Amino acid sequence: xxxxxxxxxxxxxxxxxxxxxxxxxxxxxxxxxxxxxxxxxxxxxxxxxxxxxxxxxxxxxxxxxxxxxxxxxxxxxxxxxxxxxxxxxxxxxxxxxxxxxxxxxxxxxxxxxx
Amino acid sequence: xxxxxxxxxxxxxxxxxxxxxxxxxxxxxxxxxxxxxxxxxxxxxxxxxxxxxxxxxxxxxxxxxxxxxxxxxxxxxxxxxxxxxxxxxxxxxxxxxxxxxxxxxxxxxxxxxx
Numbered sequence: 513x514x515x516x517x518x519x520x521x522x523x524x525x526x527x528x529x530x531x532x533x534x535x536x537x538x539x540x541x542x543x544x545x546x547x548x549x550x551x552x553x554x555x556x557x558x559x560x561x562x563x564x565x566x567x568x569x570x571x572x573x574x575x576x577x578x579x580x581x582x583x584x585x586x587x588x589x590x591x592x593x594x595x596x597x598x599x600x601x602x603x604x605x606x607x608x609x610x611x612x613x614x615x616x617x618x619x620x621x622x623x624x625x626x
Numbered sequence: 627x628x629x630x631x632x633x634x635x636x637x638x639x640x641x642x643x644x645x646x647x648x649x650x651x652x653x654x655x656x657x658x659x660x661x662x663x664x665x666x667x668x669x670x671x672x673x674x675x676x677x678x679x680x681x682x683x684x685x686x687x688x689x690x691x692x693x694x695x696x697x698x699x700x701x702x703x704x705x706x707x708x709x710x711x712x713x714x715x716x717x718x719x720x721x722x723x724x725x726x727x728x729x730x731x732x733x734x735x736x737x738x739x740x
Contacts, residue, residue, distance in 0.1 A: 521666070546728070555630070555716050555731030556669070601668055612657065612720045612727055613684065616668035 518617025531589040535602035542604035550599045592624045632732035639707045647702040649717030657720045658700035662713040707739045
């Protein structure tokens with residue numbers, strides 16, 4: 513059972529447009545919500561992360577919006593560029609003594625057309 | 627800095643063969659992880675090691691074994707490979723336990739079992 517559900521599976525936007533990827537989670541014990549970016553042939557790399565005590569976090573063109581009551585969070589990419597074309601994964605984890613195990617969403621393949 | 631290094635990058639096995647995937651990190655991280663990535667399923671945790679000398683099962687451990695050889699190295703072994711284990715395998719590490727923090731991933735091992 514997928515504890516973190518991600519949509520859409522794929523997304524095509526034009527250069528300069530806004531890309532929006534959504535995630536929903538079930539486990540209310542999750543307290544850390546990162547987004548990872550993966551280019552073909554590479555491993556995922558941390559893009560941006562948020563904790564549930566804030567509703568929004570912005571880093572450059574990338575923004576996470578977090579809705580704790582709805583158990584949803586989303587990634588917004590403003591002024592999308594062809595170089596943003598990649599697969600994006602949302603994830604969640606709980607703080608525990610045995611390390612930071614991540615539960616990932618299914619992934620979204622983003623294509624930004626020039 | 628090399629970060630997280632995985633070997634081999636590609637491997638083809640016949641059903642029933644065994645092999646070991648190697649992972650090493652040079653960041654002095656305490657915790658290490660093995661994930662598998664399958665289309666439409668995101669990344670799923672196979673095994674993890676919160677610290678040197680400890681290992682624990684993740685979400686999909688069946689058919690795998692691990693060894694935390696020392697603080698730097700964490701290997702994944704397939705004793706009798708099956709076609710269902712065809713996947714891309716990623717090793718990751720995090721700096722410390724007990725807190726949620728950035729995971730650093732290797733470039734992956736693409737395994738095909740025929």
